[in-house]
Amino acid sequence: MSTIAPEDITGLILAGGRGSRMGGVDKGLQNHRGLPLAMHALLRLQPQVGAVLINANRNLSAYESMGAEVWPDAVPDYPGPLAGFLAGLEHCDTPWLLTVPCDTPHFPTDLAARLAQAAHAADAEVAMAATRDPDGALQRQPVFCLLRASLLESLVQFIQSGQRKIDRWTDQHRHVEVVFEDAAAFDNANTPEELRRLQG
Numbered sequence: 001m002s003t004i005a006p007e008d009i010t011g012l013i014l015a016g017g018r019g020s021r022m023g024g025v026d027k028g029l030q031n032h033r034g035l036p037l038a039m040h041a042l043l044r045l046q047p048q049v050g051a052v053l054i055n056a057n058r059n060l061s062a063y064e065s066m067g068a069e070v071w072p073d074a075v076p077d078y079p080g081p082l083a084g085f086l087a088g089l090e091h092c093d094t095p096w097l098l099t100v101p102c103d104t105p106h107f108p109t110d111l112a113a114r115l116a117q118a119a120h121a122a123d124a125e126v127a128m129a130a131t132r133d134p135d136g137a138l139q140r141q142p143v144f145c146l147l148r149a150s151l152l153e154s155l156v157q158f159i160q161s162g163q164r165k166i167d168r169w170t171d172q173h174r175h176v177e178v179v180f181e182d183a184a185a186f187d188n189a190n191t192p193e194e195l196r197r198l199q200g
Contacts, residue, residue, distance in 0.1 A: 003115035007050035008095050011043060011112070012088035013041045014081055015056040015063060015102035016073050021190045026058050028102035030195060038188065040105035042066055048093055053086035054102075060157035081143050081162050082155065089152040101143045104188040105198065108180055115146040118178045125151060126175040131183035140177065141186050142166040 015028030015038045017056065028038030035043075038054065046052055054070045056063045063070045071091050073083040079146070081099070088097050096113050096119075111129065119127035129144035143166065151173060156171045180186070188194035 002117070002194070003113070003120045004096055006048060006112060006116075007124070008089070008151075009049040009098050009112055009116065010094045010096070011045040011052040012052045012084065012092075012097055012099045013038055013045065013047035013068070013102050014084040015050065015054055016084045019082075022192060022195075024077070026054065026056075026062075027189070028054075028095070029059060029062055029121045030196065032105055032121060032189070032199060033172055035061075036066075037105055037195075038063065038102040039066055041100055041107075044105070044107060044109065044116070045098075045100055049098055051162070053088055053091055055087045066068070074198045075159060077144075079159065082159055082164060082166055082169065085166075086148065086152075086155050086159060089149055089155060095149055096146055097149055098146045099143060101188060103190065104144075104186055106185050106187065107144065108182065108185050111144060111180075112146070114178050114180070115144075118176045119146055123174065124176040124178040125173040126170045128170060128175060128177050129157075130179050131179040131186055132179065132181075133183070138177070138179065139183075140156070140167060140168065141180075145170065196198050 115127040129141040
């Protein structure tokens with residue numbers, strides 16, 4: 001087989017942030033076209049992977065009601081997306097983990113397939129989505145990341161060393177970037193204004 005099977009991938013929705021730019025509210029629970037943002041992510045991710053987990057640190061029962069297992073950060077003080085990656089890797093029963101943020105409701109429906117194909121072709125440990133800015137420069141989308149589950153130990157060491165940047169960690173491993181032409185698919189809602197724009 002020339003790719004990684006969907007059932008070998010666990011999807012992880014990252015909903016564990018502070019939501020500070022959203023005024024401190026729980027971003028994944030904000031309403032977008034009648035459903036919480038995280039539910040949009042779940043419905044979009046589910047058909048692409050074998051199982052889905054949610055990483056959240058607040059309102060756990062609200063997330064559990066979406067029908068996925070919910071795991072909080074194992075690291076205190078909201079250290080950022082890598083703590084979510086870590087929670088996902090610790091509870092991942094498949095060879096691969098695919099991370100997506102809770103605040104990007106229109107990410108590509110072929111995200112998993114394209115990252116899996118690229119990771120397999122390049123024998124990479126990490127495949128990351130990327131887009132191009134208006135000038136054509138490559139922009140990584142580091143929270144859209146397909147990872148080998150075997151990277152757990154490496155990530156534990158990286159976080160324990162006090163580091164927090166996704167790229168700095170992924171760059172230590174065999175990685176490949178996959179360019180998605182539709183940059184708007186990665187538009188996210190960090191602020192109330194951005195959420196309103198997504199709804200428009």
